[in-house]
Every structure is written in C-alpha cells, then in structure tokens.
Amino acid sequence: MSTDDKARTGPGPAGFGPAVATHAWRLSGRIVAGVGQLLLWILTGIGTLLRPLAVRLVARLNGGAGRRPGPGGMPVADGATAPLPRWINTWREVVGSWYFAPLTGVALTIAALAELAPRADSPLSLAGGFAVASTLPLGWRRENLRPVAAIVLGAVAATLLTGETLLVTTGFAALYTLYALGRQLPRQSTGVLAVGSVVTLAVVYLATSTLDDVPWPAVFIAVLAAIGLGDARRVVESASQTEAEAAERTNETLTRLTVVQREQAVMRERARIARELHDVVAHSVSMIAVQAETAPYTMENLSPEARAGYTEIAKTAREALVEMRRLLSVLRADAKPEPDAATSPQPRLDRLPDLIEQHRGAGGHVDLAVHGDPRMLSTTVELSAYRIVQEALTNARRHAPGAGVRVDLTFLPDRLAVRVHDSGASGPGPSQTKVLHRDDPAGPTSVDVGRTRLETPQPDASQEQGGLDGSGGGHGLVGMRERATMLGGRFSAGPAAQGGFLVEAELPLTREGNSTRGHGSEAPPGGA
Numbered sequence: 176m177s178t179d180d181k182a183r184t185g186p187g188p189a190g191f192g193p194a195v196a197t198h199a200w201r202l203s204g205r206i207v208a209g210v211g212q213l214l215l216w217i218l219t220g221i222g223t224l225l226r227p228l229a230v231r232l233v234a235r236l237n238g239g240a241g242r243r244p245g246p247g248g249m250p251v252a253d254g255a256t257a258p259l260p261r262w263i264n265t266w267r268e269v270v271g272s273w274y275f276a277p278l279t280g281v282a283l284t285i286a287a288l289a290e291l292a293p294r295a296d297s298p299l300s301l302a303g304g305f306a307v308a309s310t311l312p313l314g315w316r317r318e319n320l321r322p323v324a325a326i327v328l329g330a331v332a333a334t335l336l337t338g339e340t341l342l343v344t345t346g347f348a349a350l351y352t353l354y355a356l357g358r359q360l361p362r363q364s365t366g367v368l369a370v371g372s373v374v375t376l377a378v379v380y381l382a383t384s385t386l387d388d389v390p391w392p393a394v395f396i397a398v399l400a401a402i403g404l405g406d407a408r409r410v411v412e413s414a415s416q417t418e419a420e421a422a423e424r425t426n427e428t429l430t431r432l433t434v435v436q437r438e439q440a441v442m443r444e445r446a447r448i449a450r451e452l453h454d455v456v457a458h459s460v461s462m463i464a465v466q467a468e469t470a471p472y473t474m475e476n477l478s479p480e481a482r483a484g485y486t487e488i489a490k491t492a493r494e495a496l497v498e499m500r501r502l503l504s505v506l507r508a509d510a511k512p513e514p515d516a517a518t519s520p521q522p523r524l525d526r527l528p529d530l531i532e533q534h535r536g537a538g539g540h541v542d543l544a545v546h547g548d549p550r551m552l553s554t555t556v557e558l559s560a561y562r563i564v565q566e567a568l569t570n571a572r573r574h575a576p577g578a579g580v581r582v583d584l585t586f587l588p589d590r591l592a593v594r595v596h597d598s599g600a601s602g603p604g605p606s607q608t609k610v611l612h613r614d615d616p617a618g619p620t621s622v623d624v625g626r627t628r629l630e631t632p633q634p635d636a637s638q639e640q641g642g643l644d645g646s647g648g649g650h651g652l653v654g655m656r657e658r659a660t661m662l663g664g665r666f667s668a669g670p671a672a673q674g675g676f677l678v679e680a681e682l683p684l685t686r687e688g689n690s691t692r693g694h695g696s697e698a699p700p701g702g703a
Contacts, residue, residue: 177540180593185187185616186288186588198523200547201530212675216471218329227561229492235257235258236258237259237260237361240438245307269465273582276313276314276316276317277314277315278314279313279314280310280311280312280313280314280315281311281314281318283310283311283313283344283347284306284307284310284311285311285350286310286344287306287307287310287342287344287348288306288307290306290342290343290344291306291342292584294340295697301339302334302339302340303331303346303482305331305334305337305339305505306327306342306345307429308327308329308330309327309330309331309334309346309348309349309389310327310345310348311347312326312327313327313351313352316352316355319355320355320560321354321361323352324356325351327348327349327352328349328352328353330345331345331346331348331349332375332379334385335379335383335385336378336379336382336383336385336387338383338384338385339385340385341385341386348375350398352402353368353398353402353405354373354401354402354405354408355405356368356402356405357401357402357403357404357405357406357409358405358406358407358408358409358412359405359409360409363407365405367400367408369398369399369402369403372398372399372402373395373398373399375395375551376391376398377394393416402457423556424554431551433544445506447657448506448508449503450659451659452499452503452506453503453521456499457503458500460492460495460496461492461496463488463492464488464489464492464496467488467492468485468489468490470485471485473687475500481640500638512659521554521682522559522561522565523557523558523561524549524552524556524560524584526561527543527561527564527582527584528543530561530564530565530568531543531568531582534568534571534572534580538572538576538577539568539571539572539576539577539578539580540577540578540579540580541568541577541579541580541581541582542580542581542582543581543582543584544581544582544583544584545583545584545586545588546583546585546586547585547586547587548586549586550586552684556591556662556682556684559658559659559662559680559682560591560593560680560682561582561645562654562655562658563593563595563659563680564593564657565583566651566652566654566655567580567582567595567597567655567678568580568582568595570651570652570676570678571595571597571676574676575597575598575599575675575676576644577600578597578598578672578675579597579598580595580596580598581594581595581596581597582594583595589667589683589684590681590683590684591681591682591684592679592681592682593677593678593679593680593681593682594677594679594680595675595676595677595678595679596671596675596676596677597675598674598675599675599676610692640696652658654669655680656669656681659680659681662682663683664680664681664682664683665679665680665681666679666680666681667679667680
C-alpha cells in the first residue's frame with residue numbers, strides 16, 4: 176500500500192490509540208484554556224465594576240478625599256487627615272516603643288491561659304507551667320533575645336516530648352521566636368538553628384504522638400518558613416543599611432570634592448589677582464617712588480616746598496609698596512615665600528643671558544637668537560616674555576634632560592614673538608651655550624637689547640624657577656597661557672612637527688613699547 180493510500184485510509188489499528196490520546200490531550204487543553212479565559216473575562220468585568228469603588232476607598236484612606244488649597248490655589252492632599260498614613264505612623268510608633276514587647280508578652284500569656292481554661296487544666300499544672308514559660312519570657316525579647324529564645328523553645332520542646340497538648344498560642348510563640356532568631360543570627364548560626372529544629376521535630380514525630388493530628392509536612396514547612404523569613408528580613412535590612420552607608424559616603428565624598436574645587440577656584444583667582452597686582456601696579460608704584468626720590472638730585476633750583484612734596488610722594492609710595500607686599504602675601508598664602516622675593520626686581524629681557532647661564536649650569540644646551548629691532552617694551556610684556564622662556568626651559572630640563580633648546584625672540588612692529596623649541600630627550604648631550612644674534616652669527620657672550628644691566632643681587636635658582644609673581648609657585652603651561660592671554664596675545668604649546676616640544680607666544684606691544692630706548696637709561700629698581 177502506498178503512502179497516499181495510508182493517508183486516505185487513516186492510521187492502522189496499532190496507531191489508533193496514540194492518535195486518540197493526542198487528540199484528547201489537545202481537546203482537554205482547549206477546554207481548560209476556554210474555561211480559564213471565561214473566568215478571566217468574569218474577573219475583569221468584576222474588577223471594572225469595582226474599580227471606581229476601590230479608587231475612592233484608596234483615595235479616602237490615603238487622604239485623597241481631604242483636599243486643602245495650596246500655593247496658587249491648587250488643591251493638595253491634606254496628609255494630616257489621611258487615615259491610612261496616620262494609622263501606619265501610629266503603629267510604627269507603638270512597635271518602636273519600649274512597652275510593646277512587655278505588652279505582647281503578657282497578651283500571649285493571657286491568651287495561652289485562656290486557651291488552656293476550657294480543658295479544665297489549672298494554671299498551676301504542668302500544662303499551665305509550660306504555657307506560661309512558652310509565652311511570658313517574650314516580654315524581654317528585645318534586651319535578651321537568646322536567653323529568652325532558649326526558655327521559650329525549651330518549654331515548647333518539653334511540651335511536645337512529654338505528650339502535653341500543643342496550644343495554638345504556644346505554637347505561635349515558638350514560630351515567632353524562630354523568626355526573631357533568624358532575623359538576628361548570622362547565616363551560619365541560622366543554618367544550625369534550622370537543622371536543630373528539623374531534628375527536634377523528627378524526634379517528636381518518631382517518639383511521641385503529640386503532633387499526630389498535624390501533618391508533618393505542614394509543621395516542617397512552617398518551622399523552616401519562620402526561620403527563612405527572619406533570615407530574609409536580616410538580609411534586606413543589611414542591604415538597606417549598606418546602601419544607606421554607601422550613599423552617605425558618596426555624599427561626603429561629593430561634598431569634600433565640591434569644597435576642594437571651590438578652594439582651588441578661589442586659590443586660582445587669588446593667584447591671578449596677585450599676579451596682575453604684582454606685574455602692573457607694584458612696578459608702577461615703585462617707579463613713582465624712585466622718580467620722587469631722585470627728583471631732588473636731578474632737578475636744580477627746587478624750592479623747599481617742592482623738595483618736601485617729592486619726599487612726601489616717595490614716602491607715600493614706599494608705604495603703598497609695603498601694603499602691597501602684605502596684600503600679595505595674603506593672596507598667595509598657599510605659596511612658600513622666598514626670602515629675597517619681596518626685594519628683588521622683576522626680571523626683564525636683559526636678564527635672559529643669566530637665565531640661559533643657569534640652564535647651562537644645570538646641564539642644558541641652549542641657543543638664543545634675537546631678530547628684529549630690539550627696543551624698550553613695557554614691563555608687563557618683558558616680564559611675560561621672560562617668564563614664558565623661563566618656564567619653557569624648566570620644562571625642557573624636567574621632561575627632556577640634555578635636549579637641545581633654541582630660544583627665538585622676534586621684535587615685530589606691533590608684537591613680540593617668543594619661540595622656544597627643544598629637540599626632545601634624544602637631543603645633544605654636551606652642556607654648552609650659544610648666544611646668537613641676527614646680525615652677528617658668531618654671537619656675543621650676551622644679548623644687549625638696549626638697556627644697561629641692573630647692578631642688583633641676582634636671585635637664586637629656586638627663585639628664578641618661580642611662578643608668575645616670582646614667589647616660587649610655578650604654574651606651567653597654564654601660567655604661560657594666562658600671561659599671553661592677559662595681554663591679548665596668542666599662545667600655543669605642543670609636540671613639534673620636526674620632533675621635540677614647541678612653545679610659541681605672541682605678545683602685543685603697549686604704547687610704551689613703541690617708543691625707542693636709548694643706551695644708558697637705567698631701569699628702575701624695586702618691585703613688589
């Protein structure tokens with residue numbers, strides 16, 4: 176018989192039984208699904224009918240019915256009149272009070288004795304003693320849980336092993352005690368408690384007939400469930416406490432970080448103010464003091480009143496310088512003061528050869544080239560150029576020791592261009608210095624930009640490596656950029672295309688910088 180013939184005639188006698196069973200199983204599944212869907216429709220309809228009533232009841236319990244006018248006339252829920260929150264808060268207060276445990280202990284004892292009374296057992300009998308011992312100690316469970324648990328569980332075990340009838344109240348007291356132990360004990364001790372409880376129940380079922388009326392699976396499940404619920408409650412409370420502690424630590428860390436960031440911002444602002452005061456105001460005041468002091472010696476036929484006026488101007492200027500130094504010491508309280516920082520003049524471009532000699536003495540290799548027409552620039556421009564070169568050489572010694580460095584100063588009509596390029600850590604090793612000039616390739620031993628060198632004590636190396644105000648606190652690339660941008664110039668720093676590191680700055684010239692400088696003019700000493 177072919178396959179088509181078998182398909183038309185249906186299954187044979189051997190396969191008839193499994194086919195009927197399969198169809199019967201599918202039919203029964205459809206019947207169950209239909210009945211279940213019908214019940215779902217009925218329950219959904221009942222829920223739809225009861226939903227308004229349930230919503231109204233929940234709103235009333237949660238205070239939704241009690242509305243009071245809020246800000247802007249918008250109604251808000253009056254929490255003081257909500258029954259459910261008030262009941263919950265009252266219950267929490269009662270449970271947390273000191274008298275809750277004694278009251279519940281006494282109430283369980285009274286309930287156990289009341290349950291024992293219909294059986295004509297006296298409270299002074301053995302059953303009465305076991306009932307009192309199983310319930311009354313729970314009044315002290317908060318202060319001494321483990322001793323109380325030993326008494327309660329021991330009394331319940333004695334009741335079961337002596338054949339006395341187990342009361343519902345004493346059974347509840349035993350389960351609550353197991354729950355309390357599971358909530359307090361660690362995980363290993365909780366496991367030991369569960370094993371001991373199971374073994375005790377097994378002995379009771381095997382040795383006595385006290386619990387014959389109660390199915391043993393129900394008893395075992397009740398005991399293990401009480402212990403498990405206590406352990407689960409402990410885990411939840413521990414997790415909540417851990418999360419709370421982690422959140423508190425995070426908040427403390429964020430608070431400290433915010434405080435540190437604010438302090439750093441304040442320190443940066445104070446440093447910026449101190450730098451501007453020192454570079455501009457202090458030098459101008461010192462110029463006033465010097466000119467006022469030298470005027471009586473350079474000007475002839477001054478009247479006594481004029482001499483007294485110049486003397487008063489010089490005195491006032493010196494006092495202003497002293498107050499300025501005090502103000503700068505407060506603004507830069509975070510920096511370590513140098514002994515000579517307050518009396519040494521601010522360096523200008525004529526001090527670059529000394530700076531290069533210091534770099535050579537530290538084992539560096541440096542070339543200096545001056546382009547354009549060297550002339551007198553403003554104090555701020557020259558000081559900024561000097562500090563940029565100083566910090567660039569410091570970075571070269573620190574990050575690329577022994578590298579060759581080339582310093583280019585270009586005097587343009589409207590700006591001064593500063594370029595410092597080091598060849599990187601693989602630069603030439605010999606320590607030597609070349610000072611080149613645009614018009615003299617051989618180069619003089621120093622560069623004279625048209626001003627007589629100051630005959631003042633030279634600051635030490637630590638001072639020359641100082642920060643923006645000469646007080647010893649370096650600011651690195653940030654300080655160089657601030658100096659250039661403060662003058663409205665341009666600054667860039669980064670790896671050079673031909674290798675090494677390149678620092679470039681363009682400093683716009685002030686009105687003072689456009690005037691030419693004659694040889695022999697002295698730079699004013701002083702500075703804050």
